Amino acid sequence: MNKEYDKQSGIPGHAAEPDGQEVADQQSGEAELTSHLGMSLIGEQLRKSYKELLSEPVPDRFLKILEEMESKETDKDEK
Amino acid sequence: MSAPSPALRDELVKAIPSLRAFAISLCRNRTEADDLVQETMIRAWNNLSSFQEGTNFKAWLFTILRNHFYNGLRKLKHQNDYVQTVDRSQFVVQASQEKTLEFNDVMEKLGELPEDQREALILVSLENLSYEDVAAICDCPIGTVKSRVNRARARLEALLHTTPSPAS
Secondary structure: OOOOOOOOOOOOOOOOOOOHHHHHHHHOOHHHHHHHOOOHHHHHHHHHHHHHHOOOOOOHHHOOOOOOOHHHHHHHHHH | OOOHHHHHHHHHHHHHHHHHHHHHHHHOHHHHHHHHHHHHHHHHOOOHHHHHOOOOHHHHHHHHHHHHHHHHHHHHHOOOHHHHHHHHHHHHHHHHOOOOOHHHHHHHHHHOOOHHHHHHHHHHHHHHOOOHHHHHOOOOHHHHHHHHHHHHHHOOOOOOOOOOOOOO
16 A cells, blocks of 8 residues: 555564654655755644644544445345 | 555545545535545555656646546536635634634635645645646646645735735
8 A cells, every 4th residue: 555655654574763753755856855845944834734634533423434344244245 | 456565555545635625625525625635645546666766646636536526527617606605614613612713814815726736725825745746736837836826825915915814
């Protein structure tokens, strides 16, 4: 599943290192590196807010829908 | 059709928060966003057999969600001119009931980006998907994704400087 490099965890098998961010950015090229650094503050705010959004509890309706679909599958399999 | 593998089911559950966040950024309306997520889950479930093992499952889900938004919901939206303004306030006001000021501030800035830049930024910089996966999701060349992300960053940077927020 992880055929692409993962910016957060780095390449599988490589130990996380303190300057891992720089390693990950190497392949982005100089122009993009500048842009990364240039938006570090807003980037930080974005990541924080996005995390907030992701940490909202999942509404029951989604798990219920999944259960419904699963029980339909089970019905089908039993027939 | 045989029952989906438990692993994929778990992946689907794990992806729900990301699907919601992406849907909210597209719809800018939480009720509509949750309907979009639900529809995406149903479509994904019914088409799990067409998912290619070894590819990024989350990217596959984002593709389904985005296609449904632009091919279905979006067309409806265009018939209702008022929606755009209503959506915008909902996006911020509903969030403010339980969110920090900074959250609203950031969401507002994000909402000011053109939508092609906004989705590229979210998928690349926040969901950490590869440029290749995002190009597939948005059905555009990889170079286009890169330039959208760069423009989004530059734009946000400019917005940050025109409306400074407290340093921390």
